[in-house]
Amino acid sequence: MSEAIDLDVREPAPVRVAVAYHSGFGHTARQAQAVAAGACEVTGTTVELLPVDRLDDAAWASLDAADAIVFGAPTYMGSPSAAFKSFAEETSAAMQDGMRWQDKIAAGFTNSGAMSGDKLNSLVDFALLAAQHGMLWVGLAQQAGWSSSTGSVEDLNRLGSWLGAMAQSDNDTSAETVPPATDLRTARELGRRVATVAGTYRRARADERLLSPVSR
Numbered sequence: 001m002s003e004a005i006d007l008d009v010r011e012p013a014p015v016r017v018a019v020a021y022h023s024g025f026g027h028t029a030r031q032a033q034a035v036a037a038g039a040c041e042v043t044g045t046t047v048e049l050l051p052v053d054r055l056d057d058a059a060w061a062s063l064d065a066a067d068a069i070v071f072g073a074p075t076y077m078g079s080p081s082a083a084f085k086s087f088a089e090e091t092s093a094a095m096q097d098g099m100r101w102q103d104k105i106a107a108g109f110t111n112s113g114a115m116s117g118d119k120l121n122s123l124v125d126f127a128l129l130a131a132q133h134g135m136l137w138v139g140l141a142q143q144a145g146w147s148s149s150t151g152s153v154e155d156l157n158r159l160g161s162w163l164g165a166m167a168q169s170d171n172d173t174s175a176e177t178v179p180p181a182t183d184l185r186t187a188r189e190l191g192r193r194v195a196t197v198a199g200t201y202r203r204a205r206a207d208e209r210l211l212s213p214v215s216r
């Protein structure tokens with residue numbers, strides 16, 4: 001005996017990616033723009049760039065509504081900048097209010113003056129923030145570039161990070177020139193991956209709802 005299934009044939013709502021970032025002097029802002037550009041390349045995605053030191057009520061609502069949030073900040077003194085940290089503390093309201101951000105996709109990026117500069121610590125901070133919210137962390141999924149005799153500074157993921165996207169900006173150079181194109185391409189890949197995973201995850205959850213005994 002066949003059962004009628006009530007199929008929803010409306011155009012699906014766009015997958016929403018929010019890039020929540022801080023930048024003191026504009027360098028990390030360029031990395032944030034590259035992440036956003038990558039996410040925009042995925043059909044059916046809308047992207048919002050949200051500077052975390054200037055969030056109004058509408059921006060907080062956008063974060064609540066996002067399918068994915070990408071956290072980004074410069075590494076200052078070996079961790080995300082104080083402005084980002086202040087934002088991270090404010091997000092505790094979403095956690096205390098019934099884990100509002102649970103099951104959103106999360107990812108992160110950071111930029112600093114030195115090649116290493118202890119950037120990994122900032123990415124770990126972002127991943128912990130995501131874990132505290134019950135979010136699902138997505139890494140860069142790119143092999144480490146510039147790590148063989150045939151590699152070069154132009155390689156994607158030249159700084160060899162897996163947890164998120166890293167960029168390096170010479171301390172004496174303006175944000176018009178750095179981070180270099182190679183690091184912006186890496187950031188773009190992260191944005192594309194986040195939007196792709198967020199879309200896949202949302203479709204899977206929609207299918208699950210459609211097929212679960214409760215919806216029959």
Ligand SMILES: Cc1cc2nc3c(=O)[nH]c(=O)nc-3n(C[C@H](O)[C@H](O)[C@H](O)COP(=O)(O)O)c2cc1C
Binds near residue numbers: 027028076077114
């Ligand atoms: C207060 C402060 C602390 C910094 N600490 C680090 C650091 O720990 N490691 C590093 O490699 N660069 C460090 N830098 C350099 C910045 O990370 C670098 O200039 C970065 O490009 C700034 O990005 P922004 O323009 O988005 O603020 C520091 C800069 C400042 C102002």
